[in-house]
Amino acid sequence: xxxxxxxxxxxxxxEEKPTYQTxxxxxxxxxxxxxxxxxxxxxxDPTLSFRMxxxxxxxxxxxxxxxxICGLACQKxxxxxxxxxxxxxxxxxxxxxxLVVDLGPFFEKYNSxxxxxxxxxxxxxxxxxxxxxxxxxxxxxxxxxxxACCTASCPVNQNKETExxxxxxxxxxxxxYLFDSRDEASEERVALLDQKDGAGGCQTLWKCTEVCPKEIxxxxxxxxxxxxxxxxx
Ligand code: SF4
Ligand code: FES
Numbered sequence: 001x002x003x004x005x006x007x008x009x010x011x012x013x014x015e016e017k018p019t020y021q022t023x024x025x026x027x028x029x030x031x032x033x034x035x036x037x038x039x040x041x042x043x044x045d046p047t048l049s050f051r052m053x054x055x056x057x058x059x060x061x062x063x064x065x066x067x068x069i070c071g072l073a074c075q076k077x078x079x080x081x082x083x084x085x086x087x088x089x090x091x092x093x094x095x096x097x098x099l100v101v102d103l104g105p106f107f108e109k110y111n112s113x114x115x116x117x118x119x120x121x122x123x124x125x126x127x128x129x130x131x132x133x134x135x136x137x138x139x140x141x142x143x144x145x146x147x148a149c150c151t152a153s154c155p156v157n158q159n160k161e162t163e164x165x166x167x168x169x170x171x172x173x174x175x176x177y178l179f180d181s182r183d184e185a186s187e188e189r190v191a192l193l194d195q196k197d198g199a200g201g202c203q204t205l206w207k208c209t210e211v212c213p214k215e216i217x218x219x220x221x222x223x224x225x226x227x228x229x230x231x232x233x
Contacts, residue, residue, distance in 0.1 A: 002038065003025055004084040005037070006021070022084070028165070030078070030081035032076060034074040037099075050099035057074055060146045060147035064087060067081070091152075092163070109151075109166045112170065114176070117183055128182045131136070139172070141176040144173065145213075156201055164201075166201065168222065172218055172221045174192075175224065190229055192231060
């Protein structure tokens with residue numbers, strides 16, 4: 001089938017404002033949009049910039065806005081679209097070039113929630129044990145691939161006045177450690193998250209949950225963090 005991709009183009013170092021360029025491509029209905037972008041890059045315009053790595057929904061690098069909704073280009077089949085598809089970079093972040101955005105601020109926020117297991121007791125002779133039931137509590141959060149689609153879709157992060165909000169992706173990772181039975185820093189974690197720009201920044205708008213390509217119940221997990229904070233007060 002013939003598909004048209006209307007793609008956001010912008011090189012801030014050379015251009016004053018963005019433009020849109022339409023590419024036509026003959027694609028198999030089972031091709032992914034990422035396949036189309038790759039073919040455009042290889043066969044039509046090697047200057048088109050976008051990120052990708054695994055091609056299979058694992059690395060999280062090809063997050064972009066597809067017909068207005070953030071998602072992974074490697075997870076979208078051509079057959080799901082009508083004749084023309086609008087492809088834009090993730091909102092919220094500064095454009096580096098075309099579909100590539102600066103994720104530095106995203107990872108700064110991610111790092112701010114201390115995304116690692118913290119222990120205070122001496123390590124046991126072998127591993128720190130955890131039962132399957134304890135593991136199940138945060139199992140869904142482990143699926144996060146840090147694609148940033150949730151944070152880019154969040155109206156709170158999109159609002160200039162509240163853009164300091166740590167964002168759903170960082171909170172999913174915070175959930176993962178706050179509810180890990182092996183972690184021994186829950187008091188510090190609760191204090192860190194109990195802030196206006198922490199879990200308190202979430203307005204329960206559900207956009208994060210709607211777009212998450214790994215089907216993580218993001219809003220519910222943030223809700224559980226809020227409950228934990230409330231219980232600790
Ligand atoms: Fe991507 Fe989902 Fe992780 Fe957000 S929670 S960064 S949408 S995988
Ligand atoms: Fe890795 Fe899409 S290219 S998630």
